[in-house]
Amino acid sequence: MELELQQFAWAGAAISAWAALTLGIYIRTQFQRRDAEPAEVPVDDTSEPATLVLWASQTGFAEDLALRTGRALRDAGVNTRILPLATITNDQIVGTKAALIIASTTGEGDAPDGADRFLQRDLPALQGLEYALLALGDSSYVNYCGFGHKLDRLLRAKGAHPLTDMIEVDNGDVGALHHWQQQLWLFGGSRAEPDWAPPEYGAWRLVRRDHLNPGSAGKPAYHIRLEPQGDLPNWIPGAIAEIYPGPAEPILTGGEAPTLPHREYSIASLPGDGGIELVIRLRHLEDGTYGLGSGWLCNEAPIGAAIGMRLRANSGFAPPADDVPMILIGNGTGIAGLRAHIKARPAGTRNWLIFGERNSAHDSLLGTEIAEWIASGHLERCDLVFSRDGEGPRYVADQIDVAQDEILTWVMAGGAIYVCGSLSGMAGDVDTTLARILDREILDDLVDQGRYRRDVY
Numbered sequence: 535m536e537l538e539l540q541q542f543a544w545a546g547a548a549i550s551a552w553a554a555l556t557l558g559i560y561i562r563t564q565f566q567r568r569d570a571e572p573a574e575v576p577v578d579d580t581s582e583p584a585t586l587v588l589w590a591s592q593t594g595f596a597e598d599l600a601l602r603t604g605r606a607l608r609d610a611g612v613n614t615r616i617l618p619l620a621t622i623t624n625d626q627i628v629g630t631k632a633a634l635i636i637a638s639t640t641g642e643g644d645a646p647d648g649a650d651r652f653l654q655r656d657l658p659a660l661q662g663l664e665y666a667l668l669a670l671g672d673s674s675y676v677n678y679c680g681f682g683h684k685l686d687r688l689l690r691a692k693g694a695h696p697l698t699d700m701i702e703v704d705n706g707d708v709g710a711l712h713h714w715q716q717q718l719w720l721f722g723g724s725r726a727e728p729d730w731a732p733p734e735y736g737a738w739r740l741v742r743r744d745h746l747n748p749g750s751a752g753k754p755a756y757h758i759r760l761e762p763q764g765d766l767p768n769w770i771p772g773a774i775a776e777i778y779p780g781p782a783e784p785i786l787t788g789g790e791a792p793t794l795p796h797r798e799y800s801i802a803s804l805p806g807d808g809g810i811e812l813v814i815r816l817r818h819l820e821d822g823t824y825g826l827g828s829g830w831l832c833n834e835a836p837i838g839a840a841i842g843m844r845l846r847a848n849s850g851f852a853p854p855a856d857d858v859p860m861i862l863i864g865n866g867t868g869i870a871g872l873r874a875h876i877k878a879r880p881a882g883t884r885n886w887l888i889f890g891e892r893n894s895a896h897d898s899l900l901g902t903e904i905a906e907w908i909a910s911g912h913l914e915r916c917d918l919v920f921s922r923d924g925e926g927p928r929y930v931a932d933q934i935d936v937a938q939d940e941i942l943t944w945v946m947a948g949g950a951i952y953v954c955g956s957l958s959g960m961a962g963d964v965d966t967t968l969a970r971i972l973d974r975e976i977l978d979d980l981v982d983q984g985r986y987r988r989d990v991y
């Protein structure tokens with residue numbers, strides 16, 4: 535079913551100074567209240583100074599490694615506090631023994647959302663602090679481990695002492711992780727811990743592959759469904775599927791070690807759907823071949839094929855409480871991550887979808903389902919923005935600009951903003967527009983409060 539761009543009511547007037555001021559005060563007050571609560575209570579109530587494990591994560595891997603690191607230290611009896619780098623305060627550092635920092639890089643050498651504020655904060659307690667740094671990255675990016683390097687420079691400049699050289703982890707490299715694990719004994723960890731290994735792939739089956747955009751001027755996108763060969767695991771919206779991008783029988787049943795790097799996709803379904811659903815666009819490479827993961831799932835794997843997949847929680851894109859109004863923003867295959875959230879929201883919750891694609895005639899990804907959500911009131915408001923339809927705002931950032939008064943109203947009502955989709959051309963423009971409407975500092979506060987979350991790629 536085709537959908538027309540929904541008419542939006544707009545107040546017409548520019549945002550008044552009054553609204554911006556009130557919003558600032560409102561969000562700051564909330565921020566202070568939240569900030570006063572400890573992010574995590576240490577498990578052991580000893581007088582021994584705590585060792586900090588700090589993480590900066592965009593899609594959950596650094597956070598996951600921080601939890602493993604913290605657990606390994608606690609198992610060895612070390613008083614450990616695991617905290618996000620983004621919100622660490624000077625008081626939380628004062629009197630601590632050492633800091634183990636795990637930080638990924640996102641964008642083009644950028645800090646994960648909110649974490650760059652650490653670089654700007656006045657933290658005299660860093661002087662003399664001993665630390666170790668694990669930098670996660672992917673060497674196919676120009677700014678390999680860019681944020682890790684930035685952090686390392688800053689820590690040294692502020693007088694902190696590295697106990698070891700920074701360890702770079704290229705695309706989850708197991709050897710580098712073992713290296714980190716071995717260094718934990720310097721911080722009181724045990725040398726007897728078994729080696730960390732990535733979780734094993736579970737056995738799934740490809741049961742459906744529906745072409746979502748026939749006739750599109752863009753590349754084909756598919757709605758893919760996988761069902762488990764054993765028990766269905768549990769997950770919550772935001773979770774990520776790690777797919778083995780090739781024939782999986784040898785690793786699932788033949789005991790062979792995986793030879794290909796995994797590929798990650800936002801999960802579009804809920805456990806109640808009985809399977810994992812993904813929305814994937816077939817990526818065409820310059821040499822005429824297809825992307826590794828998208829080529830396997832969209833083109834090569836026959837229906838019925840065994841698929842190796844493991845799930846990873848992503849607390850950075852975890853759902854808000856039901857009473858929090860939710861603004862969901864995205865484009866293209868970003869509908870996947872948004873769909874899981876929309877489906878999980880109970881009836882009666884306030885949800886606003888702002889979604890962009892090319893042509894309404896061919897690119898209304900999941901258009902029938904979106905129409906049903908509108909009809910049932912599950913979406914209180916829906917703005918579909920088609921860049922090539924030639925009328926109205928062209929991109930989601932333009933629509934946000936047009937609807938800025940209502941965005942403000944939703945945020946002032948305690949709303950949260952979730953963005954899923956492409957980093958270049960969407961998430962960056964959305965971020966700039968939101969910062970202009972709300973003020974950059976307020977947007978940063980929303981990040982700290984978990985009310986501005988992104989799953990962008």
Ligand SMILES: Cc1cc2nc3c(=O)[nH]c(=O)nc-3n(C[C@H](O)[C@H](O)[C@H](O)COP(=O)(O)O)c2cc1C
Binds near residue numbers: 638990
């Ligand atoms: C959108 C995106 C941008 C990325 N940009 C970079 C980069 O500029 N440099 C780099 O070394 N790694 C980059 N990476 C790789 C991540 O750092 C790597 O996947 C890391 O394991 C993610 O950890 P996290 O889940 O804790 O965020 C990028 C990953 C994504 C998804």
